[in-house]
């Protein structure tokens with residue numbers, strides 16, 4: 541599914557970028573990591589949710605690994 545229409549970025553691209561760029565924590569930084577810039581801004585809330593999901597998943601994975 542396309543998340544950022546202006547830059548033709550889909551969910552898979554966003555998730556891959558987040559996995560490869562653990563320092564990314566804002567939609568603006570995510571756009572930079574994907575090699576583009578925010579334009580209309582409509583995707584910013586969705587990108588913020590995807591960032592939060594990715595970082596929560598990483599935290600959970602870290603906690604589970606520490607418990608092993």
Ligand code: FES
Nearest residue numbers: 544545546579583
């Ligand atoms: S939809 Fe992402 S900047 Fe317009």
